[in-house]
Amino acid sequence: MTEILSPKYSLVVPIYNEEATLSELYRRVSAVATHLDGEVEVILVNDGSRDRSLYLLRDLYQKDPRICYLSLARNFGHQIAVTAGLNFVQGQAIVVMDADLQDPPELILEMVEKWQQGYDVVYAQRSARRKEGWFKRMTAYWFYRILKRLADVDIPTDTGDFCLMDRRVVDILNAMPERNRYIRGLRSWIGFSQTAVQFERNPRYAGEVKYTFKKSLSLAINGLVSFSRIPLRLSTYIGALSALLSLVMMLLVLYWRIFVPSSPLTGLTMIIMAIFFFGAVQLISIGILGEYIGRIYEEVKGRPLYTLSEVAGGLPERFTSEN
Ligand code: UDP
Ligand code: MG
Numbered sequence: 415m416t417e418i419l420s421p422k423y424s425l426v427v428p429i430y431n432e433e434a435t436l437s438e439l440y441r442r443v444s445a446v447a448t449h450l451d452g453e454v455e456v457i458l459v460n461d462g463s464r465d466r467s468l469y470l471l472r473d474l475y476q477k478d479p480r481i482c483y484l485s486l487a488r489n490f491g492h493q494i495a496v497t498a499g500l501n502f503v504q505g506q507a508i509v510v511m512d513a514d515l516q517d518p519p520e521l522i523l524e525m526v527e528k529w530q531q532g533y534d535v536v537y538a539q540r541s542a543r544r545k546e547g548w549f550k551r552m553t554a555y556w557f558y559r560i561l562k563r564l565a566d567v568d569i570p571t572d573t574g575d576f577c578l579m580d581r582r583v584v585d586i587l588n589a590m591p592e593r594n595r596y597i598r599g600l601r602s603w604i605g606f607s608q609t610a611v612q613f614e615r616n617p618r619y620a621g622e623v624k625y626t627f628k629k630s631l632s633l634a635i636n637g638l639v640s641f642s643r644i645p646l647r648l649s650t651y652i653g654a655l656s657a658l659l660s661l662v663m664m665l666l667v668l669y670w671r672i673f674v675p676s677s678p679l680t681g682l683t684m685i686i687m688a689i690f691f692f693g694a695v696q697l698i699s700i701g702i703l704g705e706y707i708g709r710i711y712e713e714v715k716g717r718p719l720y721t722l723s724e725v726a727g728g729l730p731e732r733f734t735s736e737n
Pocket of ligand 1: 427428429430431432461489490491492495511512513514516618622623624625
């Protein structure tokens, strides 16, 4: 597929409407590549862009033999685009990075150093986010902390998908059949020796944020549901607590009925409130249940993770993901 037989380093970059950032991305990545001690391949994954990104990718591919690109047949979302890229990499050390230069390519050199020291996963940890809105900063801050408390595996806080992984980690990741992919969680789940490098997250180089609030929320729910069963248990706990509460209330009412003839406990307000409260608790519980069941349904359907429309200038050898 690529002209290079076995590159040492592979870079996977998902691209969704990034026409404004691509040439700068290429420039910065090329500059970093000259400092690396081996062949580099860059796999750009077009995630169903609607702008000129795909044309630009074809162009880069013609121009530079280190560049390879895949094009998904529609927008499958960031995590799946990265997954598709990982299915194609050939290098020994694999870096996943965003296209908008919020993840500085220069950090790769630092990551490679750690890899050479023997770490299998080197993830980039944000020490600060520059110029991102307070809402995003606050929700991200709390999300990562809640996830850390609830998740079964130790998912480090303030880390995104920007990381370097050793070949063996990527091989295991590729062999994982799950459809709801929360890559930063799966990466932790796999284990091996992991370490962090710190960086400050810069604002996007150009273009709009592609992660809308809806997409971010869905990623967050995905992370929680995929890595924790505590939300399920939560409804059990709340249920048990309410049962206890109603038992106490029943006894109380009984007592009042029998021993206090002029009891004040006839208020309609209280009944209405209780109905609303328990209605809400039940609906939330069903909702939580639904999240898990929906995921089972997704997995059971067993559809491919993505469909491919183009690989490196030609038709793909296969049109869907392998698992
Ligand atoms: N992206 C993608 N598919 C999508 C949304 C985003 O491939 O549906 C890519 C996007 O091109 C970028 C990366 O994922 O390379 C991160 O997106 P963005 O910068 O918009 O998100 P944020 O910085 O808020 O995480
Ligand atoms: Mg970004």
